[in-house]
Amino acid sequence: xxxxxxxxxAGSASASPAAGAPAPAAGAPAAVEARNLSxxxxxxxxxxxxxxxxxxxxxxxxxxxxxxxxxxxxxxLLRVIADLxxxxxxxxxxxxxxxxxxxxxxxxxxVFQAPALYPWRSVARNxxxxxxxxxxxxxxxxxxxxxxxDLVNLAGFGNKFPWQLSGGMQQRASIARALSFDPDLLxxxxxxxxxDEIVRDKLNDQLLRLWDRTGKTVVFVTHSIPExxxxxxxxxxxxxxxxxxxxxxxxxxxxxxxxxxxxxxxxLRVAHRVREGLRAGHAYVD
Amino acid sequence: xxxxxxxxxxxxxxxxxxxxxxxxxxxxxLQRQAFDTAGTADAAWPDFVAGTWSQAHPRLxxxxxxxxxxxxxxxxxxxxxxxxxxxxxxITLEATALGFLLGGLFGFGLSLLVVHAPSLDRGLMxxxxxxxxxxxxxLAPMIVVILAQVSxxxxxxxxxxxxxxxxxPVAVGMAKGLRSSxxxxxxxxxxxxxxxxQVLRLLRLPASLPFLFASLKVGVAASLVGTVVAEVTKxxxxxxxxxxxxxxxxxxxxxxxxxxxxxxxxxxxxxxxxSGVERLVLGRxxxxx
Numbered sequence: 001x002x003x004x005x006x007x008x009x010a011g012s013a014s015a016s017p018a019a020g021a022p023a024p025a026a027g028a029p030a031a032v033e034a035r036n037l038s039x040x041x042x043x044x045x046x047x048x049x050x051x052x053x054x055x056x057x058x059x060x061x062x063x064x065x066x067x068x069x070x071x072x073x074x075x076x077l078l079r080v081i082a083d084l085x086x087x088x089x090x091x092x093x094x095x096x097x098x099x100x101x102x103x104x105x106x107x108x109x110x111v112f113q114a115p116a117l118y119p120w121r122s123v124a125r126n127x128x129x130x131x132x133x134x135x136x137x138x139x140x141x142x143x144x145x146x147x148x149x150d151l152v153n154l155a156g157f158g159n160k161f162p163w164q165l166s167g168g169m170q171q172r173a174s175i176a177r178a179l180s181f182d183p184d185l186l187x188x189x190x191x192x193x194x195x196d197e198i199v200r201d202k203l204n205d206q207l208l209r210l211w212d213r214t215g216k217t218v219v220f221v222t223h224s225i226p227e228x229x230x231x232x233x234x235x236x237x238x239x240x241x242x243x244x245x246x247x248x249x250x251x252x253x254x255x256x257x258x259x260x261x262x263x264x265x266x267x268l269r270v271a272h273r274v275r276e277g278l279r280a281g282h283a284y285v286d
Numbered sequence: 287x288x289x290x291x292x293x294x295x296x297x298x299x300x301x302x303x304x305x306x307x308x309x310x311x312x313x314x315x316l317q318r319q320a321f322d323t324a325g326t327a328d329a330a331w332p333d334f335v336a337g338t339w340s341q342a343h344p345r346l347x348x349x350x351x352x353x354x355x356x357x358x359x360x361x362x363x364x365x366x367x368x369x370x371x372x373x374x375x376x377i378t379l380e381a382t383a384l385g386f387l388l389g390g391l392f393g394f395g396l397s398l399l400v401v402h403a404p405s406l407d408r409g410l411m412x413x414x415x416x417x418x419x420x421x422x423x424x425l426a427p428m429i430v431v432i433l434a435q436v437s438x439x440x441x442x443x444x445x446x447x448x449x450x451x452x453x454x455p456v457a458v459g460m461a462k463g464l465r466s467s468x469x470x471x472x473x474x475x476x477x478x479x480x481x482x483x484q485v486l487r488l489l490r491l492p493a494s495l496p497f498l499f500a501s502l503k504v505g506v507a508a509s510l511v512g513t514v515v516a517e518v519t520k521x522x523x524x525x526x527x528x529x530x531x532x533x534x535x536x537x538x539x540x541x542x543x544x545x546x547x548x549x550x551x552x553x554x555x556x557x558x559x560x561s562g563v564e565r566l567v568l569g570r571x572x573x574x575x
Contacts, residue, residue, distance in 0.1 A: 082477055083476075084473055084476060084477070103476070103477065103479055104479045105479075106478060106479060108477070109477075110473075110474070110477040112470055112473070112474070114470060116468070116470040116471055116473075116474050118471065118488075118489070118492070120492045120493075120495070120571035121492075129478075129488065130478045132488070133475075133478045133480045133484055133488070134478070
């Protein structure tokens, strides 16, 4: 991350910790708390159990990865947290609220698998989109967009249109967009899945710096074991049919870890446990 | 440039050549009669061919006859004269523009209703489709009579008929366009808990622009057709349709074809105008990809 610009805090009474000091305040509600969460989709071929009895607590400031093979419900779980799908059983709170209230209060930023930039808007206006919707005044909008583009190393690209940017740059713009209104919960659905290894490493490193500096809570869906181990404080291993939590692996590397830790025995040990968990869930990592 | 113009020129020349040949064939009977009457039945074939291309009331006028008629009725008479095609084209374009505006707005409004209320989609769509299966030639006189009953006369009845034809492509095209947004883009709006009007303004409308212009092009052409049909019904007001009707009363085929060609040129011009606006707008929305 080149320029150390921290996006301004929205004047919300959130319990998010100050930048670089991620210790959650005592008594703050969990960022995400799922109890016995289930989701059954009604399809033409009969009901499909997408999530089955998921229990998971994510504390403020954590970086939690959801890993598992296709069809294990990791994306579905993220979408339920975002209130893009509705659970059919169990309870779920997001920052102490129902998912719907949390969404209505714009409590999270969501980064999709694809950049999902609007092709008719310039990069800057794409980043400004949530601010426009939330009624942020024009001058403040411009300031935040500039800071956001700086944050993801896209300064100077604001006037370009999305198609003029590479895939990695587009995804960075979409991250700047998710951060522009400064949510303290970031939901990311395989954001780097479509990118090549080199770009992916670089963005992983940048994302980690960003998380370390801002103290945000990140829920990150991936199917890459090294990515999950490198980024996370905890890894939730999921298994398919029905989608459920198979194992939760602690990942106690320092917050300011670098890509070099991937060569350490400790890293390999954690990765091994994750791989064992995936294997025991009767599926291969795709 | 030369290579791009070549196919166009070739096609135009081929059409003209076919037209001249067809004119000889179509007018041969009349020409034979004329030569018989004049006692020159043994005329050489170049004279015969030249004769078929210069009759006063041919079945199919030759292109140069039509061009001559257009030239005379555009340049040789004052544009305010009732013999001027500029005068009549002006009347037609005025009703077309008003009809297109009414039809476009009505169609757009319908598309908004249909997209935002699924029950209206099921309830209205069959009627919208049915409205277009009624032949407009049959409907036009009734619309004129009915509107005259409520003392709506002059420009408006013609515009209403034009609107009747042009609202349909706009309604159907925009209903499709407003639903064409990428599901991911819609999800994104949901994560911001954007209101319906915001989703419409910031996502659905810009995403539907290509559909809008495609349907506006069809709509403006349909509007012109509607106006010409209305003018045949209401010929006392003038216009290209009235010109067509007068021509067919008096067997003035050259005049009919001249009015027809000017109507076609007007249509092409209107579609070109919409295309120009499209380029301008889409250029602003996406950097001219």
